[in-house]
Amino acid sequence: MSWTAILVLSGGAYLFKVVGLFAGDRLAVRLAPISGLLPAALFAAILVVMTVADGETLVVDGRLVGVAVGALAVWRRAPFVVVVVGAMAATALLRLAT
Numbered sequence: 001m002s003w004t005a006i007l008v009l010s011g012g013a014y015l016f017k018v019v020g021l022f023a024g025d026r027l028a029v030r031l032a033p034i035s036g037l038l039p040a041a042l043f044a045a046i047l048v049v050m051t052v053a054d055g056e057t058l059v060v061d062g063r064l065v066g067v068a069v070g071a072l073a074v075w076r077r078a079p080f081v082v083v084v085v086g087a088m089a090a091t092a093l094l095r096l097a098t
Helices: 003-023 026-037 038-052 061-076 080-098
Strands: none
Touching: 003 026, 026 061, 038 061
16 A cells, blocks of 8 residues: 555545534434444445455355355354354255365
8 A cells, every 4th residue: 555545535534534524413314324334234245345355356155155054044143152153054964075
């Protein structure tokens, strides 16, 4: 990463803080519906990157099947322990079979 990028990102972060300071609650009220969705979106993005990326290449392997089984379990409203164990078992069984 270059120094220019670091300085630009630092300046942008400082600018966002200043805007938040001056805008106050007016901006917070308008952005409340969106800010409630940000943690889920960030978690989903991290999950996708960890599942299908290996360095700079895309990899489709047992992890993708495990995530699919976990997503299906969440969709069926399974308890958290069942989601995690199901995803781990699906990944392990696929890795064992291949």
